[in-house]
Amino acid sequence: MLEVNNLNTCYDFLHVLWDVSLVINEGEYVCLIGPNGAGKSTVLKSIAGLIEIKSGEIFFKGISIGDKKGDQICRMGISLVSEEMNLFTGMTVMENLSMGAYTIRGKKKKEALMNFVFELFPRLAERRIQLAGTLSGGERKMLAIGRSLMSDPSLLLVDEPSLGLAPRVVDTVFQALEVLNKKGVTIFLVEQNVTKTLQVVDRGYVLERGKIVLEGSRVELSRNEHIRKIYLGV
Amino acid sequence: MKKFQDRIGLSMPGLLFGVFLLLLPWFPPFNKEYILRWLIAALIVGASAIAFDFSGGFIAVINFGFMGFFGLGAYTSALLAIRFHLSPWLTIFIGALSPAILGLLSGLVSLRLRGMMILCFTWFVGLALMGLATKLVFLTRGSLGLPCPTLYKTASNVPYYYTILGMMFVTYLVMKLVIQSHYGLAFRAIGQNMEAARTSGINPLKFRVVNFILACAFAGWIGGFYAHYYGVLTPDLMSTAKTTEVLVIAYIGGRGSLWGGAVAAVPFVFAMEVIRSVLSDMPGLNLIIYGLFLIFVMLYYPGGLAEGYRKIVAKLRVKEIAQH
Amino acid sequence: MICGGLSNVGEAIVMEPVIVRFFRWLKSSAGITILVTLVIAAYAAMDQGAYVIINILVTGGMWALMAMGLTLMFGVMNISNFAHGEYFMIGTLVAYYVFTPLHQHLESHPNHLLTLVAPVIAVFSAFVVGGMSGILTDRLVFYPLRKRSKENWLMNCFLLTLGISVILINAHQLIFGTQYKGIVRYWPLPPVSLFGVYISIDRLFASVLAIVTIAIFWVFMKYTKVGQALRAVSQDETGALMVGISVDNIQLLAMIMSCALAAMAGGSLLFMYPSYPTVGLEPLYNSWFVIIIVGFGNIAGAAAGGFMIALLQILTRVYVGEGWEYVIPVLLIALVLIVKPNGLFGSKVRGIWEK
Numbered sequence: 056m057l058e059v060n061n062l063n064t065c066y067d068f069l070h071v072l073w074d075v076s077l078v079i080n081e082g083e084y085v086c087l088i089g090p091n092g093a094g095k096s097t098v099l100k101s102i103a104g105l106i107e108i109k110s111g112e113i114f115f116k117g118i119s120i121g122d123k124k125g126d127q128i129c130r131m132g133i134s135l136v137s138e139e140m141n142l143f144t145g146m147t148v149m150e151n152l153s154m155g156a157y158t159i160r161g162k163k164k165k166e167a168l169m170n171f172v173f174e175l176f177p178r179l180a181e182r183r184i185q186l187a188g189t190l191s192g193g194e195r196k197m198l199a200i201g202r203s204l205m206s207d208p209s210l211l212l213v214d215e216p217s218l219g220l221a222p223r224v225v226d227t228v229f230q231a232l233e234v235l236n237k238k239g240v241t242i243f244l245v246e247q248n249v250t251k252t253l254q255v256v257d258r259g260y261v262l263e264r265g266k267i268v269l270e271g272s273r274v275e276l277s278r279n280e281h282i283r284k285i286y287l288g289v
Numbered sequence: 290m291k292k293f294q295d296r297i298g299l300s301m302p303g304l305l306f307g308v309f310l311l312l313l314p315w316f317p318p319f320n321k322e323y324i325l326r327w328l329i330a331a332l333i334v335g336a337s338a339i340a341f342d343f344s345g346g347f348i349a350v351i352n353f354g355f356m357g358f359f360g361l362g363a364y365t366s367a368l369l370a371i372r373f374h375l376s377p378w379l380t381i382f383i384g385a386l387s388p389a390i391l392g393l394l395s396g397l398v399s400l401r402l403r404g405m406m407i408l409c410f411t412w413f414v415g416l417a418l419m420g421l422a423t424k425l426v427f428l429t430r431g432s433l434g435l436p437c438p439t440l441y442k443t444a445s446n447v448p449y450y451y452t453i454l455g456m457m458f459v460t461y462l463v464m465k466l467v468i469q470s471h472y473g474l475a476f477r478a479i480g481q482n483m484e485a486a487r488t489s490g491i492n493p494l495k496f497r498v499v500n501f502i503l504a505c506a507f508a509g510w511i512g513g514f515y516a517h518y519y520g521v522l523t524p525d526l527m528s529t530a531k532t533t534e535v536l537v538i539a540y541i542g543g544r545g546s547l548w549g550g551a552v553a554a555v556p557f558v559f560a561m562e563v564i565r566s567v568l569s570d571m572p573g574l575n576l577i578i579y580g581l582f583l584i585f586v587m588l589y590y591p592g593g594l595a596e597g598y599r600k601i602v603a604k605l606r607v608k609e610i611a612q613h
Numbered sequence: 614m615i616c617g618g619l620s621n622v623g624e625a626i627v628m629e630p631v632i633v634r635f636f637r638w639l640k641s642s643a644g645i646t647i648l649v650t651l652v653i654a655a656y657a658a659m660d661q662g663a664y665v666i667i668n669i670l671v672t673g674g675m676w677a678l679m680a681m682g683l684t685l686m687f688g689v690m691n692i693s694n695f696a697h698g699e700y701f702m703i704g705t706l707v708a709y710y711v712f713t714p715l716h717q718h719l720e721s722h723p724n725h726l727l728t729l730v731a732p733v734i735a736v737f738s739a740f741v742v743g744g745m746s747g748i749l750t751d752r753l754v755f756y757p758l759r760k761r762s763k764e765n766w767l768m769n770c771f772l773l774t775l776g777i778s779v780i781l782i783n784a785h786q787l788i789f790g791t792q793y794k795g796i797v798r799y800w801p802l803p804p805v806s807l808f809g810v811y812i813s814i815d816r817l818f819a820s821v822l823a824i825v826t827i828a829i830f831w832v833f834m835k836y837t838k839v840g841q842a843l844r845a846v847s848q849d850e851t852g853a854l855m856v857g858i859s860v861d862n863i864q865l866l867a868m869i870m871s872c873a874l875a876a877m878a879g880g881s882l883l884f885m886y887p888s889y890p891t892v893g894l895e896p897l898y899n900s901w902f903v904i905i906i907v908g909f910g911n912i913a914g915a916a917a918g919g920f921m922i923a924l925l926q927i928l929t930r931v932y933v934g935e936g937w938e939y940v941i942p943v944l945l946i947a948l949v950l951i952v953k954p955n956g957l958f959g960s961k962v963r964g965i966w967e968k
Contacts, residue, residue, distance in 0.1 A: 105851060124861075125854035134855070141852030143845050154845050157838070158857035206857060351768075401954040405693050405767070409905050410950050413943045416898065420940035529894075533775050540772055572791075573783030573890075580780035587772050588757055591765065 056081045056241055057102070057133075057210060062111035064094075064101050071097045073265045074111070079210070079243055084236045086244045086252045088286060089262035095245040096138055098262065099212045102243075103135040104128040115210070130158050134208035138215045140199040144188030148179055151187050151198055155205030164207070172201040175231050193224035200231065210241045217248045229255060249286040253277050302598075306552060307458070314450050325446035329453055331558035333515055336457035338539040338550025340507040343464045345536070346545030347473070348500050349480035350399075351408045354415020355508060355535055358388040360527035361418055362509020363516040364429060367437035370517070377440050381513025385506045392505030396498035403483070412529070419527035435522040440514070449518050456514060457551060460507050464547055467503065476500055534558075537583050543595020553594055643914065643958040650921050653928070661931055663810045669923045671816045672885075674823020675878040677919025679896055680903035681830060682871035684915045687904075688847030689867035692755065692770040696778035697900055698893025700872045702785060703746055704739040704879025705888035709794045711735040712883070716796070732799035732818070736880040743876020747869040750777060755868070756861075778893075785890040795887020819881045826874070827916050834912060843867060847910065898939065899926075902946055908956025918958075 057079040064072040071094045079085050089095050100106045102113055104125040113121045120128050143151050152172060156165045173180040176197040182190060187198060196216060203211060213232065217225040225248070233255055236242050246252040253259070259276050261269035269279065276282050283289045313319050319328065337359060344350045352358070366384025370377050395414055399407050422429050429435050441448045467473065475496045478486040483493050516522050525531075535550075538557060542549025564575040586593065638644045657665045679697060686694050712735035719728055754773055758766075800814040807817075834840040846853040846863045854860050878896065879886070886892050902922045907914035925945065926938040933941055949957060 103855065105854060124859075125851075126857045126859045129855060129857035137851070137855065141849045141855055143848040143852060145848050146844065150841070154841060154853075154858075155856050157842065157845075202856065351771075398951045402950060403954075405909065406905070406950065406954060408693075408771075409901060410947060412901075413905070413947050413950075417940055417943040417947065420937075420943065424936055424940060530779075533779065537772070537775070571787055573786035576783040577780050577787065580776040580778075580783070583776035583779070584754060584773055587769050587776065588754070588761065591762075591769055 056083075056116060057243070058112075058114040059098075059102065060112045060114075062098070062101060062113065063109040064097055064106060065109050066106075070109075071265050072101065075262070075265070075267055077260050077267065077270070079241060081209075082236075082239055082241055084232075084242045084244070084255065084257045086246055086256040086259040087262055088246060088249050088252060088259060090285075091247075093262045094265045095262055096214050099135060099214050099243070099245055100137070102128075103133060103212055105135070105137075129206060132207075132209040133212065134203035134206050134210070135212040136196075136199045136203045136214060136216065138218060140195055142187040142195060142198060142202070145186065147184050147186055148190070148198055149183045151202050152179075152205050155202035156207075158206050165205075168205050168207060172204055175204075175234060176201055176227075193220050193227070196220060196224070196228060197231075200228065204235070204240075208240065210243065211235065213242060213244045215245055215247060217246065217251070225251070249282070253287075303548065310454055310555070314447055322444075322446050325450055327559050327562040328555070329446060329450055329518065330562060331555050332450070332453045332457055333511060333518075334535055334538055334558050335551040335554030336453065336460050336511045337508060337535045338542060338554055339457065339460050339464060339547055340504050340511065341535050342539045342542070342544065342547055342550050343468075343507075344500055344504045345539060346547070347468065347476040347480055348497055350497070350500075351411070351536070352501075352504065353408045353412035353529070353532060353536070354418070355411075356527045356529075356531040357411075357415025357418035358392065358505045358508040359512035359515070359531075360422060360522075360524070361388045361391060362512035363522055363526065364422060364435070365509070366513035367435055367516040367522055368428065370438050371435075377438055377513075377517040381510060381517065384513040384516075385510040388509030388512070389502050389506035392501040393498055395505075396501030397494070399497075399501075415527060415529070415532065419524050422524035422527060429522070429524070432523055432525070437516050437520060437522060439520045440517045453511075453514055453518070456511060460511070461547060461551065464503070464507070468547065472496065472499065537579070541583070541586050541593050543593030543598075546593075546595030549593055549595040642953065643917075646921070646957045647917060650917075650924060654924055657924070657928055657931070663808050664812075665927055665931070667807075667810060667812050667816060667820070668927050669920055670820035670823070672882075672926075673920035673923030674820050674827070675882055675919070676896070676899045676903055676922055677916045678823055678826060678874045678878045679900035680907075680915035680919050681827070681912055682874040683900050683904055684910060684912050685843070685847075685867050686871040688910045688912075689843055690755065690770075690864050691767060692774065693767065694774045694871070695771065695897065696750075696774040696781065697871075697875055698895070698897030699778050699781035700743050700746060700875035700893070701879035701886075701896040702781065702888065702890070702893040703872075704743050704876030705883050705886055705892055706785065706789065706794070706879075707739040707742045707876065708735040708880035708883045709796065709888050711738045712796060712799070728801065732815075735799070735883070736822070736877060739880025740873050740877040743879075744869045744873035746876070747872030748865065750872070751865050751868040759861075759864075782890045782893070785888075789888075791890060793887040793889050796884055798884050815884045822877075822881055826877070830874075831913070831916070839863075839866070899923075902942060904956075906946055906949055906956060907958040911956075911958050914956075914958035 059075060059077045062072055062075040063070070075098060077087075087095050087098060097106065101108050104120065104123055104127070108121055111121065112119060115128075115131055115133060118131070120131065120133075123131075143154060146154065152169055153165065156168060159165055159168065173183075178194055179197055179201055182194060187195065190198060200213070200216070216228045216232070220228070229251065232242055232244070244252065244256065253273055253276055256273055258272050259270065260267050261276070261282065269276070269281065271279065277287075313328065314325060318324055337355070341352060341355050344352050362381075362384045365387040366377065366380040369375050369380040369383055375383075391414070395411065399410055402410055423431050425431075426433075440452065468476070475486070475491045478489070478491055479493050479496055487493055515526070538554045539550040541557065542551070542553035561575050561579055564578060568574050590597065592599075639648065654666065654669060679701065683694055683697050686692050712731060715727070715731040715734065719731065754777065755770065758769060758773065798813060798815050799818070802814050804811040804813045805817065806812075834844060842853065842858045842863050843866070845856070845858060846860055846867075850860055853863070875896070879892075886895070899922055900919075903915055903918035906921065907918040922942065925942045929938045929941045
């Protein structure tokens with residue numbers, strides 16, 4: 056479904072990603088793990104079209120999206136939940152969600168999607184007329200995921216959903232992601248919490264210093280010596 | 290000597306530029322009186338740009354009412370000279386005090402403001418000063434113009450040229466010395482991030498006020514020269530368009546460099562004056578060119594002259610190292 | 614699921630009586646300001662006659678339009694536009710050059726319908742040309758900068774707008790000269806009587822136009838999809854891109870709307886402000902007064918602030934004297950800034966304008 060070939064990305068002079076290649080198949084739950092500053096978020100932002108790529112190709116459903124802008128990529132069915140969430144803080148939860156459905160035509164579909172999001176995160180339904188800027192960290196994360204779902208994506212890119220959240224909220228978020236995956240949404244997850252991630256995903260890539268150093272299924276990764284030593288601390 | 294030279298940041302090109310300016314009035318066509326007048330106008334803007342950059346480039350406070358402070362100094366000095374028959378040489382120094390005091394007050398009250406808000410605040414202070422100069426007719430004669438005594442009794446422009454050149458140099462020297470001291474570091478820290486500077490023990494109030502006082506005092510001082518050179522003052526002098534002129538020169542010169550404004554002013558303001566007099570049947574054309582130039586610089590060389598110079602020096606260094 | 618029962622909590626907040634919310638708002642600084650403004654306006658009207666109110670509505674409405682445009686541009690594009698007055702100037706110029714030939718034509722061929730419609734055509738063409746000049750400005754100046762670098766954006770844009778302002782003012786001087794290009798009035802009709810005051814049709818039209826435009830603008834921002842997208846971009850540009858909003862187009866639209874509103878204000882005030890190169894200065898000052906007094910990024914506040922500034926100036930003119938209306942308000946606004954650094958209506962949310 057998504058194919059990234061030899062992706063290179065720079066911030067001004069700083070070369071961050073070096074020939075990153077990866078493949079995600081339809082319906083999969085794939086993770087990207089790695090230490091801080093390896094460039095994990097940059098991979099997601101490059102795919103979502105938020106930063107310009109220097110070289111390389113990105114194909115989504117067979118169409119090259121490497122030179123497309125963020126809004127066009129969103130229309131194609133890729134949705135990003137960024138680390139900083141980028142919520143519209145001066146709008147209510149409902150308004151944020153309906154902005155998420157900006158690309159969706161048809162009132163019925165919008166309502167169905169909104170109901171689905173409220174079912175997934177009942178907390179959001181409670182807060183529906185509250186301003187997004189006044190939500191707690193966990194609620195914001197839920198809203199960010201909910202807003203991404205409103206565009207009815209076929210591929211969901213999730214950046215660090217557990218960052219700065221209480222363990223119980225992290226569980227909620229992870230459960231929601233699993234439900235989504237079961238419903239047929241392909242998920243590409245970037246996470247620091249490797250223990251938890253390796254319990255849920257199908258497959259994973261390891262990114263270190265801007266390069267993919269390892270890939271494999273959940274079982275392979277969990278058994279890998281390097282992973283066990285560096286990330287799991289066993 | 291070498292150490293002092295380093296401290297004031299006077300490199301070889303800088304010295305050459307100084308010598309060039311010193312000798313300029315002796316070479317034709319620059320020894321003509323009307324051309325000297327243009328050069329003096331350029332130096333006034335250049336000196337103002339240095340003072341402007343002292344706040345704009347370091348504590349990141351754009352004093353958009355700069356010419357208001359400049360005009361306050363000019364009017365104070367002129368009025369003192371007229372009412373109390375003091376020598377203009379004395380009054381331009383006393384005249385610098387009033388903008389310094391206003392700078393102190395603005396610095397104090399503007400501490401809670403940031404960015405665009407402080408820009409607007411200083412803008413409004415400048416507008417208010419201009420409005421007062423226009424409306425307090427009994428004092429300033431409003432838009433009729435206030436005649437005031439000149440510095441020299443001669444009709445020649447040469448002594449004025451050297452005076453303003455000296456004043457520009459003194460402005461540069463004082464500000465550069467302040468920047469080179471620990472104050473400079475504090476200024477930059479406040480300019481970058483005020484909260485971070487505060488938490489590392491820098492008192493933003495003190496440094497901002499010091500910066501404001503100095504910049505405004507020098508603005509008023511140069512304003513005093515303006516008054517006693519042209520011999521007539523109108524409130525127009527404080528208009529936003531004039532501030533824009535200084536600001537543009539400071540930015541073309543390069544933000545946070547001090548010298549950039551001075552170097553940019555001489556050729557630039559001079560060229561503007563030439564265009565204006567040559568194309569006098571097309572009023573406004575010189576300012577259109579000026580605006581286009583500003584947009585061009587901001588779009589393609591936002592670092593201004595100073596950054597270009599830095600890049601050239603860096604390239605030369607690289608070559609030098611490569612040769613060794 | 615469980616959410617069905619819980620969502621009632623949300624509804625409970627909606628159901629809070631309007632009157633309670635109104636009183637809470639009244640106690641905020643915005644409420645107090647508006648209340649005080651209304652009281653002062655009422656006092657002035659009783660003291661000086663109702664024409665004060667009409668003047669406030671005429672000029673205040675136009676300052677409100679300009680300030681709303683300014684706020685929109687600042688919110689959506691992060692540009693603090695110091696060339697806003699020049700779009701007002703363009704408006705006056707276009708209205709003059711559209712209306713004068715029509716007027717001359719009417720003198721030789723009287724036509725009642727055209728007499729009524731001609732001013733509307735003039736104002737509408739000012740609106741359209743203003744919008745087109747907005748497109749040009751965006752494509753020639755801000756779009757290249759956006760593509761190039763976002764570094765130091767706020768400051769660079771500020772300088773760019775200064776450059777635009779210098780160019781437009783002097784282009785006017787070069788092409789059209791410095792003389793006043795004005796008209797006596799739009800409609801050759803007798804003034805109408807309202808509450809015992811005679812108002813010329815021109816003034817009536819200007820104030821009604823302003824109020825109707827403000828209302829349309831508000832509805833547009835609140836309820837249409839594009840209006841919501843404008844708000845979304847002003848709150849988080851990356852977020853807007855992520856939900857599929859074409860940020861480039863929305864920013865262009867903001868620029869168009871902002872310039873078109875300013876030009877429309879210029880066109881409909883042609884009878885008060887004849888066109889000359891620096892006619893835009895006064896509206897520029899006024900709209901910035903509004904922005905500062907109500908705080909950045911507050912469109913509803915900008916609308917209210919326009920009337921407040923007009924009131925302030927009219928009161929100064931009446932009670933202090935002609936020519937003081939730029940001194941006293943400026944000093945007052947400086948004082949307001951000292952007491953409330955984010956403006957009277959400003960929210961506590963920190964934004965880009967502080968950088």
